Amino acid sequence: MKEIEVVIDTDEIAEFFYTELTKRGYIPAENELEELADITFEYLLKKCIIDEEEDL
Template sequence: MREIEVFIDTEEIAEFFFHELAKRGFVPSEEEVDELADITFDYLLKKCIIDEQEEEE
């Protein structure tokens, strides 16, 4: 199996959830979509789909 490098941005996930929920008639708060993004990231880590790396400054 080939390994590929994928970058997961929780801010991008939060924005995606906000737009998708809004299209479905929900009006989530910024805090709610941030929590959903964090939960999604944690899920991907738990399922070993991604590995967490610290950001370089």
């Protein structure tokens, strides 16, 4: 199987959640979006979908 590089940005995750939640009638606070993005990132790590790399 071929390995590909995917960059996961928690800011992009937060924007995605904001868009999707507002479509559904929710107005989340900025800190709530940050928490959701962090939780999503941690979930992806736990499921071994992504590997965390440190910025150099």
